Amino acid sequence: MKLVLSGNEAAAYGAMLARAEVISAYPITPQTKIVEKIADLIADGRFKTEFIKVESEHSAMAACISASLVGARTFTATSSQGLLLMHEMLHWASGSRTPVVMVNINRAVAPPWSVWADQTDSIAQRDTGWIQYYCESCQEVVDTIMQAYRVCEDPRVLLPAMLSEDAFFLSHTSEIVDLPPQEELDAFLGTYEPDVRLDIDNPRSFGSLSMPHQWYPEFRYKIQEGMEHAVEAIERVDREYGSLFGRSYGGLLDLYRCEDADTVIVAAGSMCSTIRAAIEELRSEGVKVGMARIRVFRPFPTEAFRALAKDVRSLVVLDRSFSMGSEGAFFSEVKAALYPLSDRPDVRGFAVGIGGRDITIETIRSIITDSLRPDTGITAQKWVGLRRCEE
């Protein structure tokens, strides 16, 4: 079935098609349409689920974790301030090994108030033990929700996942979305049946105290093992989804026109569509440029970057966030992944589109022109297009 859906509506349909059994969410711009659409689908009798209209995002995540421990498939959605409020519970979800799936609308963090696209909110959650996907299209949102449940509920992974969509550029942009038949999705996903759960017939405790000499480090290490398994699971599930439904997204790192590229742009989210258009222009002018879209940031596509780096002269990394006092996380992590290679490409970093500032084809072209200038050695990350006070 094909429908015209915004990124927000795609998220709501994704939750319905995945048959999320418990949903617990709190509204925030620009995510509100997700909770409203879910409420509509339930009110119209199309979606049978328990929707807890909680009083905060912190409670939203707490309720999802507990519901998941009972054995329910759970879903939530948030953005920016809401995601930051959840931070404590994000750690709780991964520590509890609950495969909660969440859509996050990437929105700037206040102050000053801003509701526009910026990835600081989700990048700031990178150490919470969550798998992180970044989507480029509304279609990818639906498809990735399906894939995420398969990956997260894999007993060797058992971790939560967040899917990010850029505020407005994706959340409020409508496109034709193909929804696969429910029976086929049911067959693809199966039901969630955890081995251990909160169960009166088999009383167990979840999350009891553990001393330094007992099992705490081992529990943490097992989360890392889950992440390592996730690398394989994400690739496999994406391929399987492709063979069943005709769409796959390159696993962790989505490569575009990289075969003969000298320069590869690294980015995530909605700007990648603009980058594709810029690449077409640049290619027609003879510039051999491609793109590596970070589709999954956690687990980090370390191996995929190393493989890519073999044949590339330079990587141009674009961050729509910035770690104050350091540099953009993508820039840092790409460099870290490549460090063990003896023959490394030149890596340059640009902070761009912060707080939703528009990224045009022209923006991308000017970044590439800047990067093609002769090697100036190790370069600090540049903030693109900053205004000056006199303006």
Place this chain on the structure above:
Amino acid sequence: MKKTIPDIELMERGHQACLGCGAAHAMRYLLKGLGPKTIAAIPACCWAVIPGVYPYSCMDVPLQYVAFETTGASISGIEAALRAKGKKEGTTVVGWAGDGGTLDIGIQALSGAVERGHDVKYVCYDNEAYMNTGIQRSSATPFGAWTTTTPVGTTKAWKLSPKKNIVEIMVAHDIPYACTASVAYPEDLIKKAQKMKDITGPCFMHIYAPCPTGWKYPPEKTIELARLATDTCIFPLYEVTNGKYRITKRIKDEKKKDVLDYLRMQGRFKSLDEGAIQSIRDHVDFEWARLLRKEECFGEEQ
């Protein structure tokens, strides 16, 4: 002889509470009332430690340890998931939190859960301070008490504000059932727990749970002290069913003990002067009179 307390034990021996811990008794009695088909959620508090260190536990019911402020939300999630799975029928979901986790940091999640009307039971064991972190004041700490953050000092810097009335806050939510209970009156506590189990919808129980470590009294005095709290009308036992008040432990005027008997037993009140003691006495009398009036005006029909 007819037994007044059920034999069933769902809290085993081998817990880690201090000697004389009121909260340990409270859990044991509560579970006797709720029975084995119970799922519990416990946030950060003494009771996050009492059951034991992984992989040991004194608890015979399934238990999720939850974040400090999330008890209300966590039990909402458990209840919703049980319903989604068709397993809610016959299962009791209970949140068990300290006064800090209930009256302070967890009050938002509790309020949300009760307002939404989940079929959950929320039990607050009240030891009148943050004990797990070493006796800091909470909004349940009564006027006049010493804690490490109301340290008296040389300026009478004891707790200056009154104790928050959580049962009235619950009543203001139109909750189907709210009650107080005490470890000194186990039959009353268990009867109320059984009542909660049989009600569909949110219920709240506020248990008075003396803490020898934090209140500075000998551990063998826990039950005596709890009994005095009720007999002085400092902690009256009552229940509110659909807005109707009923006092379950009636204290006759001539039997009512003086607050001084209660205060004198505890080191945390040792610095109080006459004026402070009198103001506690006045406050207790006022609150007790108010409760009697509530029962009179909004009691169950005789």
